[in-house]
Amino acid sequence: MSSDGIKTVITYGTFDLFHIGHLNLLRRLRGLGGRLIVGLSTDSFNALKGKKTIISYQDRAEIISALKFVDSVFPEESWEQKREDIVRFGADIFAMGDDWKGRFDDLSDLCDVIYLPRTRDVSTTEIKQIIGNLRDDKLLEVKRSAENLLSLINGM
Ligand code: C2G
16 A cells, blocks of 8 residues: 555556447446556557557557546556566556456465456457458448449440
8 A cells, every 4th residue: 555545456458449348447446446557568569469459559558548547557568567567556456357367366465466347248359350240241242233333244
């Protein structure tokens, strides 16, 4: 606990294509303590994770920093930096969504480790799939129109 008696909460994530699930989580995390610090995965770290982000690190950082319940954002560049970050920021609570349940229990010698239920039925992966399907539908539509046009021209 810092000298001002405010509990510091630390979390990590990519937060690509920011959606209500991300918002709900960050708002609830802020409710656990008076200060929320977010480790935001860089684009190169995501490449390491095998993830391709749509929104750049710089823009994602600006979006997350603009949220009234986020106090600061810093780059997450490796899996190993969490222990150092917790000490550096004096974090009292480390928290993630429960898709990470148990994965960071080893940090519990430094601070409380909490997993919160995810928001159901929304994810960046699903949004990417929907956009991909829309694109495929559009391509199909264009292809069909081109074929129709071609058969019209050939029919002349
Ligand atoms: N989340 C949620 N509800 C959803 C989707 C996501 O509560 N419907 C939470 C996740 O559980 C996570 C946070 O939002 O705690 C960010 O999710 P991602 O951007 O997918 O995070 P990820 O890329 O998995 O990065 O070192 C840990 C990694 O940085 C986590």
